[in-house]
Every structure is written in structure tokens, then in C-alpha cells.
Amino acid sequence: MAQTASGSKADVVVSLESIEKSFGDTEVLHDISLSVRRGEVVAIIGPSGSGKSTFLRCATLLETFERGSLSYGDLEVVQSGVDGRAVYAGKTVQREAKSRFGLVFQNFNLFPHYSVLRNVADAPIRVQKRDKAEAERQARAVLAKMGLAGKEDMVPCELSGGQQQRVAIARALALNPDILYFDEPTSALDPELTQEVLRVIRDLAAEHMTMVIVTHEMSFARDVADRIVFMADGYVVEEGAPDQVINNPQHERTKAFLAKYE
Ligand code: ADP
Ligand code: MG
Secondary structure (H helix, E strand, O other): OOOOOOOOHHHEEEEEEEEEEEEOOEEEEEEEEEEEEOOOEEEEEOOOOOOHHHHHHHHOOOOOOOEEEEEEOOEEEEEEOHHHEEEEOOHHHHHHHHOOEEEEOOOOOOOOOOOHHHHHHHHHHHOOOOOHHHHHHHHHHHHHHOOOOOOOOOOHHHOOHHHHHHHHHHHHHOOOOOEEEEEOOOOOOOHHHHHHHHHHHHHHHHOOOOEEEEOOOHHHHHHHOOEEEEEEOOEEEEEEOHHHHHHOOOOHHHHHHHHOOO
16 A cells, blocks of 8 residues: 555545534534544543444444544545535445444454354455455454464354454454444453453554544553544543543543543
């Protein structure tokens, strides 16, 4: 992939501009913008109910938003039309956009009756129409990288929560996405299992995988993120370098939130 000067448009993997989203009469995202460059790790923090999941769901086309725009690289998925109203591109563009990201949820969402290997290799084979042997070879390699060599023939319920989440990460990686989104990937896990999942995400960060991570793990966010976004009540209250946001927050709301983690 051609590299251009850092910060140039060609380097932007995803760009969301002025997103507004309502459920019924209640607006839950107010003018949210986020743009992520290749290799960047962004952590989104904030109290429960602040709109973090809804924002990720909008970015990944699981929810529609009413105003604003969304693009993946040069692919304009949602354009801001008259009065900023969101105009969605057709199915082909949306499908292409969906092939550019992977998503890891809190609750793993594995297929319970598929083997670990099939959980990882199924979408590459069926959706991406890749050669079965090649896709399975890559799936084994990604599983090994997640510390799961030897578990290929097990089913998810035979694994610990931490192992299941690492299968979910392997599944997302097997589709060779440009960017990975994580929505509280360790919230369902005990502390020891949390650490093993955070470790593989740290390894991905060290390899410059582009990631957006919603997390309540503040020390992890500080270590791994290039940028922290603090959301509250559907607004981005504050964002910046981890050191700035976590160690020297400017807004009262951010200070009050972080005080709970000290
Ligand atoms: P967070 O992930 O930061 O905890 P959410 O994005 O889940 O926040 O929720 C943001 C707001 O949107 C909350 O007030 C929540 O109740 C509301 N909300 C989320 N999903 C729905 C939905 N499907 N229908 C109605 N309201 C929703
Ligand atoms: Mg959430």
C-alpha cells in the first residue's frame, strides 16, 4: 500500500463527520466526529449510556444515523446531503465497506456448534470465497498467534471466556480488515482472563493494527492508545493524547469520570 505523508487523506482508514443519531425522539449522538489514520489506536472511554456502543454500531453499519457522513478510505458509504441529512450508498458499496473492518463484541458471539477452526475460517470461505485449504491454513496461523494452537477442533463452550474472546479476535483478523473495532472486549471476563485478552490486543497494537477500542480498562487505554476520546451523554467531551486526557483532563466531566478509576 502506498504510504503518503502522515495525516494526509490517503492515510485515513475511517472518517465519521458530524454524526447525529436518535432513538425515537431521543438524540443519543450529538455531532460526533472521528477520523482514524492507518496504524492508529484510538480508545473510547466514558460512562455507561454515553453512546459509545451506538457510535461503533453506526460506524459498522449495524445502526443507521440521521445526519452526518461516513467513509472508509476512498469509499463514501454515507454522504451528508441537504441540511446534513445522511444519504446511504447502495448495497454494493455497503458490502465493500463491511469487508474493510472487523468487530469484536463484549460477548464473543461465536457460533456455538461450530468448531473453533470453522468459526474463524467460515466467513473467509463463504463470504470472501477464498480457497478452503488456504483459508484454513490462515485460520490456523491466526489462532496460533492468539495462543490457541491445538484448540482448533474444540467447540466454544469447551474454552474459557478469555479463549473464546481470542477466537473472536482471530475470526475478525482472518478477514484481513483495515481496522478492528472492539466494544468492551473484556467486560464479560474475570481479571486473569481480561489480561490475556488485553495482551493480544497490545500485540496487535505493537504491529500497528488500526484499532478503535471502547474500554473501561484505563491503564490499558493509557498504554496502548495513541489517542483517547472521552464521551459523555452523546458528546465527545474531550480527546487527545493519553497522557493529556488521563493524567491531565481539562473538563470537570472527564475529571469526575476518571476519579472513579483511581
Ligand atoms: P454506552 O455504550 O456508552 O453504554 P449506548 O450506546 O449503549 O451507550 O447507549 C446510548 C444511549 O442510547 C443510552 O441512553 C441507551 O439507553 C440508548 N440506546 C441504545 N440502544 C438503544 C436502542 N436500540 N433503542 C433505544 N435506545 C437505545
Ligand atoms: Mg456500550
